[in-house]
Amino acid sequence: MCGFACLAWAMFPHDTGMKEEYALEKAKEALTKFLQENHLRKTPERYAVLERIWRSEGHFNAESLYRDMQGEYRVSRATVYNTLELLLQSHLVVKHQFGQQEAQYEKVATDKVHHHLVCTGCGKVKEFSDKHIRTTIQARRFAYFEPGYYTLCIYGLCSKCKQKRRKQ
Numbered sequence: 001m002c003g004f005a006c007l008a009w010a011m012f013p014h015d016t017g018m019k020e021e022y023a024l025e026k027a028k029e030a031l032t033k034f035l036q037e038n039h040l041r042k043t044p045e046r047y048a049v050l051e052r053i054w055r056s057e058g059h060f061n062a063e064s065l066y067r068d069m070q071g072e073y074r075v076s077r078a079t080v081y082n083t084l085e086l087l088l089q090s091h092l093v094v095k096h097q098f099g100q101q102e103a104q105y106e107k108v109a110t111d112k113v114h115h116h117l118v119c120t121g122c123g124k125v126k127e128f129s130d131k132h133i134r135t136t137i138q139a140r141r142f143a144y145f146e147p148g149y150y151t152l153c154i155y156g157l158c159s160k161c162k163q164k165r166r167k168q
């Protein structure tokens with residue numbers, strides 16, 4: 001298990017830069033641009049998936065996204081999975097692989113940069129923010145590279161798992 005497995009970077013289109021807010025409208029524009037450039041159809045279902053993700057908070061997996069969309073939209077499982085793949089390719093969504101568990105996704109939102117504490121015992125993921133990390137990364141210059149989104153994963157044991165191990 002590599003601690004850097006989910007140090008995810010995604011580039012933003014140049015005109016948006018590291019703006020504080022990457023709102024739904026911006027995301028839709030970016031998706032439109034991506035679909036056009038790749039000669040893919042701009043189906044309402046694809047935008048519905050994007051919208052659902054933008055209106056939700058935190059992490060999700062492909063199956064939970066599909067379940068969440070039932071009732072509200074008529075989108076097939078294949079469309080949800082396929083659109084998620086397109087959103088990954090267009091860097092609107094990032095994929096995390098926290099240890100052994102199923103891949104988790106989340107939208108790219110620069111206004112809410114956060115990091116992850118991943119328990120290697122039970123797989124629980126806790127989010128945290130840190131002003132110092134943020135300041136450090138923002139001040140850092142990278143040669144021939146413009147940073148966009150980033151996230152840090154710290155692997156360890158949650159208090160419950162730590163207690164369990166102590167009793168053993």
Ligand SMILES: [Zn+2]
Nearest residue numbers: 059106114127
């Ligand atoms: Zn997260």
Ligand SMILES: [Zn+2]
Nearest residue numbers: 119122158161
């Ligand atoms: Zn745990």
